Amino acid sequence: QLQLVESGGASVQSGGSLRLSCVASGYPYRDFCMGWIRQVPGKEREGLAAIYSDGRTRYSDSVKGRFTVSQDKTNNTLYLQMDSLKPEDTAMYYCAIDSYSRCGVVVGPRSGFSFWGQGTQVTVSS
Numbered sequence: 001q002l003q004l005v006e007s008g009g010a011s012v013q014s015g016g017s018l019r020l021s022c023v024a025s026g027y028p029y030r031d032f033c034m035g036w037i038r039q040v041p042g043k044e045r046e047g048l049a050a051i052y053s054d055g056r057t058r059y060s061d062s063v064k065g066r067f068t069v070s071q072d073k074t075n076n077t078l079y080l081q082m083d084s085l086k087p088e089d090t091a092m093y094y095c096a097i098d099s100y101s102r103c104g105v106v107v108g109p110r111s112g113f114s115f116w117g118q119g120t121q122v123t124v125s126s
Contacts, residue, residue, distance in 0.1 A: 002026045002115050006095050009120030016085050016124070022078040022095030022117060029053075031100035035113060036069060036080045038091035038122075047111025048093075049080060053100065060107040085124045092119040 008020040020036065035050035049069035050058045057069055068081040078095055096113030105111050 002028075002097070004095050004097060004115065004117030006093065006117045006120040009093060009122045011123040011125065012085055014085060014087055014124055014126050017081070017083045018085065018122060020080040020082065020093055020095075020120060020122075022080075024076045024078065024095075024097060027097055027115075029097070029099040032097055033100060033103035033106055033113075034071065034078045034095065034097045035106050035111060036067075036078075037094045037096055037111060037113070037116070038089075039094065039119075040091045044109045045111075046109055047105070047107040050103075050106035050111070051078070052103070058107045082122070085122075087124045087126045089124050090122060092121050094119045 003025045006022045031053045033052045036048045039045040048060050048063045051069045051071050066084045070079045094116050096116045098113045
């Protein structure tokens, strides 16, 4: 059974850093894309960063240069290193995965993935 478990969310001050982790298990895909999406209540969700199984990455303009997505295939973990955090980064952050054949828009407001984790909360105070 496919499972994604995020961790690493916390409350930090503006300018600080956090690293989110997502452990994936039970996924049947040899080739895939994984991504980080954030959601603020009442606002449109936003795909922030994505990585393909071949290592290619994609970033939304809102986080490019501040966030870095990476993967460790040996322990099936996806990471999101977040630096220079801003109050507007406050959101619930989700990790998601899809088979490569279904990977379409992976960043931005129209990003879509088939399977999501439960999320981890990031709060940035000014």
